[in-house]
Amino acid sequence: MLGMDGGRRPRGRLVRAAMSVGLAAVLGGVVLSACSSSGSGASAITLYNGQHPQTTQSLVNAFEKSTGITVNVRNGDEDELANEIVTEGSNSPADVFYTENSPPLEYLQGKGLLEAVDASTLAETPTQYNSPKGDWVGVSARVSVIVYNPSLISPDDLPSSVLDLADAKYSGKLALAPSETDFQPIVTSVDRQEGNAATVRWLEGLKSNAGSHVYPDNETIVNEVNRGAVAMGVINQYYWYRLQAELGAGGMHSKLAYFAPHDPGYVVDVSGAAVLKSSSHKADAQKFLAFLVSHQGQEIIAHSDSFEYPLADGVTTAAPETPFDQLQPVSIDVAELGDGSTAVALLREAGLL
Numbered sequence: 001m002l003g004m005d006g007g008r009r010p011r012g013r014l015v016r017a018a019m020s021v022g023l024a025a026v027l028g029g030v031v032l033s034a035c036s037s038s039g040s041g042a043s044a045i046t047l048y049n050g051q052h053p054q055t056t057q058s059l060v061n062a063f064e065k066s067t068g069i070t071v072n073v074r075n076g077d078e079d080e081l082a083n084e085i086v087t088e089g090s091n092s093p094a095d096v097f098y099t100e101n102s103p104p105l106e107y108l109q110g111k112g113l114l115e116a117v118d119a120s121t122l123a124e125t126p127t128q129y130n131s132p133k134g135d136w137v138g139v140s141a142r143v144s145v146i147v148y149n150p151s152l153i154s155p156d157d158l159p160s161s162v163l164d165l166a167d168a169k170y171s172g173k174l175a176l177a178p179s180e181t182d183f184q185p186i187v188t189s190v191d192r193q194e195g196n197a198a199t200v201r202w203l204e205g206l207k208s209n210a211g212s213h214v215y216p217d218n219e220t221i222v223n224e225v226n227r228g229a230v231a232m233g234v235i236n237q238y239y240w241y242r243l244q245a246e247l248g249a250g251g252m253h254s255k256l257a258y259f260a261p262h263d264p265g266y267v268v269d270v271s272g273a274a275v276l277k278s279s280s281h282k283a284d285a286q287k288f289l290a291f292l293v294s295h296q297g298q299e300i301i302a303h304s305d306s307f308e309y310p311l312a313d314g315v316t317t318a319a320p321e322t323p324f325d326q327l328q329p330v331s332i333d334v335a336e337l338g339d340g341s342t343a344v345a346l347l348r349e350a351g352l353l
Contacts, residue, residue, distance in 0.1 A: 043067075045095040047060070047073045047097075047098060049098050051271055053075050055140075055271075058304050059292060067287060081104070082107050091278070094278075095276060098139070098292075099273070100269070100271050102272055102334040103185070103338060103343075105135075107339035115274070117137050118289070119134075126138075139270075139311060140308035141308065142236040142309065145234070145240075145258055146159070147240055149231055149232070150254075165234070167209075168209070171208065173231035175210065175214075175230040176213065184344065185340075187342075188338060199346050218236060223243065236269060238306060241307035265330075273292055302316060303318045
């Protein structure tokens with residue numbers, strides 16, 4: 001989690017010694033020239049990717065084809081990657097950080113590790129989905145929903161508020177993924193409305209109701225609900241659509257439901273990207289951010305199997321989802337969602353982490 005010592009993945013490269021000092025000098029000069037050539041096909045940037053690989057790879061492929069700039073992708077958990085960037089500091093090889101949620105970006109922004117995003121890039125997406133300080137840009141969005149199995153729970157018995165999930169009548173019926181970063185914004189939203197003490201009591205109620213149905217991520221929740229192992233859970237909507245694309249309509253035994261309009265559980269999560277202040281390829285990194293929010297990049301998101309909502313004006317998802325402009329989420333902005341540290345502290349206090 002943010003602010004914790006996350007698991008680090010060792011990185012390194014074996015370098016063979018040159019047969020002679022002269023040859024080493026020549027080869028070194030060639031390598032340095034290639035790496036510093038920002039306008040040639042030899043240009044390359046390193047992307048630390050906390051987004052789903054399915055979302056990212058099609059964007060990377062199109063960007064490389066369009067610009068000739070190579071993108072070296074390192075996939076991982078967004079919180080762990082954020083912690084690693086902090087540890088690496090000015091020596092981080094990352095040029096761009098791309099996340100599922102805004103808190104890891106706000107965390108790095110608070111550490112002073114992000115470069116200001118080009119104003120023309122920020123102008124492509126609505127202001128409320130970008131960094132208030134201009135240090136990262138919103139790329140796509142998702143919304144939290146209830147996934148439920150109608151053979152185990154009637155639509156009429158579903159909670160209208162996320163707060164109701166702590167009611168004892170849902171004991172044994174709830175699937176929970178407290179370590180999933182997608183859950184942090186919901187906890188933050190509840191805390192903003194109810195305060196620390198009430199939020200901890202709510203989380204303790206969720207823990208009790210979930211019992212043995214505590215899972216590592218949203219993918220597991222939607223799979224377990226769909227196969228009838230548990231009645232319901234809270235996920236971001238795109239996980240259900242991805243499972244439907246995988247299994248086909250005939251394999252779907254679950255459905256989606258929304259919380260009441262403006263409920264604290266009805267949260268829009270923003271996926272964003274930033275350029276690292278330590279990057280030595282800032283111009284090319286800025287080009288990658290610009291591509292993500294360009295019409296081409298947003299259309300890729302709209303027609304991919306990510307099932308996320310593109311944020312740029314004039315681009316809408318091709319999936320049969322509730323249109324983004326018809327959602328009625330709680331009014332909470334990315335600054336109020338913060339860096340996730342409060343949510344993590346509350347989850348720990350409730351014994352969920």
